Amino acid sequence: MLSVARAAGLVIPSGCTMGICGTCKIRKAEGQVHMLHNGGIADEDIDEGYILACCTNPIGHIAVDA
Ligand code: FES
Numbered sequence: 001m002l003s004v005a006r007a008a009g010l011v012i013p014s015g016c017t018m019g020i021c022g023t024c025k026i027r028k029a030e031g032q033v034h035m036l037h038n039g040g041i042a043d044e045d046i047d048e049g050y051i052l053a054c055c056t057n058p059i060g061h062i063a064v065d066a
Contacts, residue, residue: 001033001064002053010066012053016040019055026053031062 002024005012015023019037028049035046035056051064 001051001056001058005053014054017054019052022052024053025050027051027065029063029065032059033057033062034059 002012002014002017012026013023015021017024019035020040022040025041025045028051033051033056035051037052037055040055041050041052
């Protein structure tokens with residue numbers, strides 16, 4: 001998602017780009033995603049709809065809070 005956002009001119013803060021630091025955490029408003037992180041996000045955050053943009057691929061159309 002991070003590269004798609006950048007290509008669209010949207011700025012999502014990022015650091016490691018490997019799912020470790022959590023800098024790119026954003027909240028998903030709707031849709032389904034596939035996320036493979038390396039510990040940069042807590043289970044509680046995932047339960048609340050947060051994702052790490054650097055290691056998430058959307059499954060179809062999604063919307064995120066900006
Ligand atoms: S940039 Fe570090 S977790 Fe996404």
